[in-house]
Amino acid sequence: MNIYNLKSNHILNPIGFLMDTVTLSWIIDAPFEEELQGTQVIIALDENFEEVIHDSGLQADLDPRCYQPEIKLQPRTRYFWKVIAKNAGGDESYSEIQYFETAKEDEQWSGRWIEPARQMERMPLVRKLFRLPAKPIRKARVYATGLGIYELYLNGEKIGDEYLAPGFHSYDFWQQYQTYDVTEALQAGGNAIGFMLGDGWFKGRFGFDGGYENLYGDQFRLIAECLVTYEDGTEETIASDDTWEVAEGPLVSSSIYDGEVYDANLEIDAWNKYSESESDDCWESMQLSDTDTEKLQARLSVPVKIVDAFVPELILTPAGEQVLDFKQNMTGWITFTADVPKGTTITYEVGEVLQEGNFYRDNLRTAEAKFTYISNGKPAEVRPYFTFYGFRYAKITGFDLLKQDLGFKGYVLQSELEETSGMITANPDVNQLLKNALWGQKGNFLDVPTDCPQRDERMGWTGDAQIFARTASYHMYTPAFYKKFMHDLRLEQKALNGSVPFVVPQIKPKDDAGFVTGTGAAAWSDAATVIPWVLYEQYGDRSLLKEQYSTMKDWVGYIVREDMKSGGKCLWTTGFQFGDWLALDGDNPHSPMGGTDTSLVASVYYYHSTSLLARAAEVLGNVHDALAYTKLAAEVKQAIQNEYLTATGRLAVTTQTAYILFHYFDLCPEPFKERMTKDFYDKVISSGVHLQTGFVGTPYFAEALSKNGMNELAYGLLLNEDYPSWLFAVKMGATTIWERWNSILPDGKISGTDMNSLNHYAYGSIVEWLYRCVLGIQADSNQPGYKHFFLIPQPSAQLGKAEGYYQSVSGRIESAWEILADGQLDFAFRVPFGTTANITLPDMSLETAQKTEWLRSAVAVEDSTKVTVKAGEYRVTYMPTRNYRPEVTTELSFRELLEYTPARKVIFEQLPMMRNNDIALQYLDMPMEKFKDLPIVSNFVSEQALERMNASFA
Incomplete structure (x- = not known):
């Protein structure tokens, strides 16, 4: 073992x-x-x-x-x-x-908060020189934090490989401190402890619409204790007080949004090393701050570390610019080696895309995203300290890179999270999409799940976080990361009487007003219930659910109070709502709200959150709550059906997202299920099997199709290559997920600059469907953490082949399938030691199952066969009861053809008048041979187009 x-x-x-x-x-x-x-x-x-x-x-x-x-x-x-x-x-x-x-726990701090006695014009350096006796040290720790961001040094060396500490958290309510093992860094005799401080999120420019200065404070602060334990059992503490010294350092300016300016001519030699000589005139005494230590708390933030590196290619643009292409849109730093004459000023600016081959950065809005280095003539390894950038390209000015290679490298910064999955298919573009979604997470999981890493935003939007939570938890081991985010969310919620901000930590401008300070909107604030439940299902840790149960309950309580404001109809019709944000089906092309009734979206999330709360109550043994919230969820469900369904089962709101929500959340009454599913099918067909959805509809779209018998449409949706689709961005060369379906237009021009990120992970939530439905790896909420789980792959000839794994908390799960040339289905699975799984094989008869030993106990389930297995490796090849490789001919109906990407491409490229047109629905079941001869086709389609269409069937 x-x-x-x-x-x-x-x-x-x-x-x-x-x-x-x-x-x-x-x-x-x-x-x-x-x-x-x-x-x-x-x-x-x-x-x-x-x-x-x-x-x-x-x-x-x-x-x-x-x-x-x-x-x-x-x-x-x-x-x-x-x-x-x-x-x-x-x-x-x-x-x-x-x-x-453990950290200090409830121990009192002997260290005091200290701060410069005056406002520093540059980023400060803080130090304390001290001596230790010549006796063996058993252990030594530094307990410290700095506001806004800091780096710790001992005897000239940076301690640890963590950056941007203490991270971004709700400073109003708590302040994280870190613990460092410095046993090997100390020495008998003279020692020096030093801190570099930067503005960071605490006091620099940060926030929506250009940002706000000094969100949490206007002064640098530091608290520290270096506690040394000797082998003889004695202890000694070097604690921050007013004997510590401060000086302005070489970091002239530092900003999360704008970058940094570093003047090496202002460096203080050996500033963090011990010296017996008198301090230079540049050093001043720190003063005690009147801040108390009540908000200090041991850390929850997973450390931000360098996780990858890229060597760029130098491009000389048509405009004569020196541009570095790192080949990957990423989040982090650019470093270089500066062995250049004194006074040489080297600057880089970053961007995500070129325009007409030239450097471009306008979509970063007010974020300057620059770095400037001024040389003192000495060789130096140059890097930023207290900022990060989202970029693929960097424009270099101030130095001719053709004359001297400065060794530029791009380093990826990310919260330290273990990757836990991998998947590959027969389609290279889908493989790139999987990679793009992973890189979207890498770029935005930097202490908080940010919306984007590059422009003047970079905030923890709760909508993006809940939409992507399960995809994130397939990609990476996320419980510690989300535990910290949910801790911030809970602290913010307590101050809002149960409501939940749009962004966590909440951004609070001085006037305490503005859009981004809003709270209590469906799909965004529902992070309060969705994320805890996802973590419970994926990792099986009841304590994570228990910790956030009050968060879940208070959020549902808030919705109930909003419901009561409008008469207690079990619908959510009050307040601001994002709706299906950035959907393409709104009446106003300039509005991001989409065409789906915002009250429908809100009411469905009312039902969803209440249902999750009821399930959480049951898991935790809160019987009274479980019964009460189960009853409330049923009432909300009934109210939604009463409000949005006609007496004959027609949806009153006919957007794609409305159909998706009803089908994904099982809101279709059984008597109307067949009719509603047909209407859903027709709605997708009438769009040419293209996305019209935004942040709410998109994450559930493919699974809503797959779980309701329209799996081929789900694959068709995935495999579209033209706008709007996931693969459109891939075909356009994207290496991350875009914020908009057309962030870049087909001609390569960026579609706009007001809200247009090229690294915005939310739409990468399609990966959840790829793992849950394509590979079929699904958690069982009754036995969470994959103690027992489901393998329900749904293959399609449109993809042909897929294989992958998920390193669950119970072991490595594997799933693979291929549609062979003779039409047989080939499956292979791995169920890890100590677990069991239900495997469902599509279109397999019981008679076929009996031919394979491990399937002899299988039972029939609709058109499939299901079997429960213990740990092991399993493989089977069989001829399915339906044809997975239909020949595309004109004898097939329009309906059948539209389910397959190649045929659909022909029809909707050669018959443009059919796009987004309900006329197509009249001919769904007509064979293409007859369809081609209809007047509506012959009158509006050129002979050349008809010839191309005929050729495609030949």
Whole structure:
């Protein structure tokens, strides 16, 4: 047996994180036929496990997804733990030893908040020189935070590989501090601890519509304790106070939006190294701040680190510019080596796209996104400190790169999250789409799930976060990341009487007014219920659900109060709503609201959030709440049907999104299901199987089709290559997901600059369908964390082949299928050790199933066969009961042809008058041979077009 992936609170060996609940998790892998007798968790205060403080004993039912030991944590203490597994034969296997270390917990701070005595014109450097006795050090820690952003140095070296600490959080309510192991950095005798400070999110320009200065404060601040424990048991603390020194550093300016200016001529030599000489005149005393320490709390933010690097290609543009192409739209920094004459000023500006081959950045709006370096004549490795950029291209000025290579590199910055999946198909464009969605997440998961990383925004929009939550959790191991985001959300919510802001942390301008400060809108604020439930299903940790139960309950309570304002009709009809944001079907082409009734969208989310709350209450054993919210959800569902359905089952709102919501959330009454599904089908056909949806409809579109018998249309939707579609951006060379379906027009021109990001991950939520329906890997909410799960792949000849894996918290799940040349379906699956799965094979008869040993216990389910299996690897090849490879001929009906991308392309390219036209619906079941001869076709389609159409069928 192999015991691996041991995590404490979903983090590998965390130091100084908030540990209000201790949750341990691990994965056991073993030969499939092996049986587990039990597991045992041991926790000790030492690595040799001589001071054991917890021993679970060997238990058969320990949950490896969320084991919570009953231990009382002490401050500033490292706990070592391991897992022992015993098989049925009595053989024991041991995990590697892991640890978690607590922060200060409830201890009082001996360090004080300190600040410069005057407003600094440049970013400050802060230091303290001190001496240590010549005796062995057992351990040393620094507990610290700086406002806005800081970097910690000891004896001239940067401590750790983390950047942009303490991160972006709701500073009004809490301030995160970090813990650093500095045991190896200290020395007997003289030492120097130093901090660089920058504006960051705390006091720099930040916010919507150009931003606001000093959102949370107008002064740099710092608090720190360096606590040294010697081998003889004594301790010594070097704490921040008014004996610490401050000087203006070489970082002339620093801004999240605008970038940085670094003048190396202003550097202070050895500023963070110990010296016996008197301080230079540049150093001043820090002063004590009147800020208290009540808001200080151990960190929750996953550290932001460098996770990748790119070497660019130099382009000389038609305008004569030096432009670096990093080949990937990314988030992070650009570095270079400056061995240039004194006074040389090298500047780069960044952008996402070229226009007519030249550098372009207008879609960044007011964000300057620049970096300027002024050389002092000494060789230097140059990088930014307290900013980040979203870019693919960089324009270099001030130096001729043809004369000297400065070694430019692009470094990707991202919250440290483990990637947990991979997928490849027979379609290279779909593979690129998968990559683009992953890079959208990489670019926007930087301490908060931002909307975009490049322009003057970069905020934690809750709508984007909830839309993408499950896709994100297929891509990466997200529970610790979302735990921090939801902690911020909860703190903001408490101040809003249950409502939830549009952005978290909430941006609060001085006048406390403005669009971005809004709260309480459907699909956005529903992050309060959606994200906790997704985390519970994906990771199986009840504590994550329990922590956010009050958040879920208060949010639904807010909607109920809004409902009561309009008479208690079990509909949500009040307040501002985003509707189906950025949908293409609105009456006003200049409005981003879309054409779907905003009250319908809000009421459906009212139902959705109430349903999730009812399920959460049931899981947590809150029986009264479970019954009450189940009843409320049923009443809301009935009210939606009463309001938006006619007596004969016709939808009153006929947008794509309206049909999607009714089908995805099972709002179609059974007597009307067939009719409503036909209407949905017809609606999609009348658009040429193209997207007209925005932020609400798009995430559910493909799955709403697949789960309601229209799988081929779902594939057709995916595989469209013209606007509006996912693959349009791929064909246009995108390397991330765009904010708009036409962020760039077919001629390569950007479609607008007011709200047009080329790295906006929300529409990447199609990846959820690719994992859930194409590969068929789905969680079971009754046994979350993939202890039991479903494999329900839905193949299509339009894609031909797909294979992939998901590294779940229960082990590696694999699914693969291919439609062979003779029309047979070939499937392969892997169900990890210790789990079970329901496998559903499409269009397989029971007679066929009996020919394969592992399928002999299968049962028939509609047109498919379902079987429950234990851990193992499974493969089967069979001839399906329907033809997965129909020949595209004129004998097929218009309806049948429209379900397949190649034929649909022919029809809608050669018959342009059929696009978005209900006329097409009259001829759905007519064979194409007859359809071609109709007057409406012959009168409006040129002979040349008809010849091309005929040729496509030849």
